[in-house]
Amino acid sequence: MTSRSELGKSRRWVIKIGSALLTDEGRGLAHGAIGAWVEQMARLRAAGHEILLVSSGAVAEGMHRLHWVTRPHALHELQAAAAVGQMGLVQAYESRFSEHGYHTAQILLTHDDLSDRVRYLNARSTLRTLLRMGVIPVVNENDTVATDEIRFGDNDTLAALVANLVEAELLVILTDQQGLYESDPRRNPDARLVPEAEAADPALELMAGGSGSLGRGGMLTKVRAAARAARSGASTLIVSGREPDVLGKVAAGESLGTLLRAVKAPLAARKQWLAGQLTVRGRLVLDAGAVSVLRNSGRSLLPVGVTGVEGEFERGELVSCLDQDGSEVARGLVNYNAGEAARIIGQPSDRIESLLGYVDEPELIHRDNLVLV
Ligand SMILES: Nc1ncnc2c1ncn2[C@@H]1O[C@H](COP(=O)(O)OP(=O)(O)O)[C@@H](O)[C@H]1O
């Protein structure tokens, strides 16, 4: 997808609205603004676009309802606030969408739900079914049960993984700035807006800073989300949710915000799922020959090209493949546990049986279970 007018024609949109926009300076949800976005989304839906909403704001709304002035640090208090506030969020969306004749569906996810292949496939078919039925899914992180190990951490990441899940063509991130600036405009008022770039361009991360106030991720997580979304072919638009009729203008092809274009061919579905994993169990250090084979010829990783094994992992778990400088080259599901891997690395595959007393697979990671990063 290259031009703004093509962008506006995208069939399936994931729209993410951040806390910075949703909350009225700590005075609860911005009901007027929510009404306006819902009206715009309803118009898009009526024009034939499929809409999936990822909405933050549960913690901020919960704090408001509980009369808490400062954001708590304790996880159980954040979880309690999210549980209270999520009620307000879904109430607001359900009532506003119903004014336009649309049903909404609440989807609360943790990263665990997407890292488990079976739950991932279940979530995908439920979301696709809802979209086919014309229902608007309203997705948030399941903050009430999410602990550090199983959380996405921020809704930009969640929105990108949802865009992968449903193979959306466009991810729109509505935030409190006009888009990505060359540096944080709160610190540098002269910073210039970046109108367009290629998603995953490493230069973008250097421009992006952390969050302003209420949000969690800031621009950095938005730029990274665009790189993730591009893996399934979705371009990302970071744009101000305060722009009147912002979604209508995007659909009409107007040049607003920052467009981060997906340019590479999308990964196969199973590889997208692999690439979407946020945590790895261990690391394999590769020699230069193995790095080159993985990067250039798409072949499997054999034990002979591995020089080191780090961490504790079981067969079938996700490990990271590093080059000799420690930079990540690929990720994949490993065929041997950490102890076995340590015994067979550096050796030709026909020696696996004599080293371990048995042989499962000749490769350490099969190419179908391997994704370049
Ligand atoms: N290069 C940048 N361009 C624009 N905003 C930036 C940049 N770097 C950091 N930011 C900050 O990111 C904030 C938006 O992120 P965040 O507060 O997490 O919002 P949201 O709740 O919408 O996710 C902006 O208010 C801004 O201060």
Ligand SMILES: N[C@@H](CCC(=O)OP(=O)(O)O)C(=O)O
């Ligand atoms: N799940 C949290 C949102 C966390 C979050 O990422 O917020 P933001 O950076 O504003 O999108 C909530 O509903 O409060």
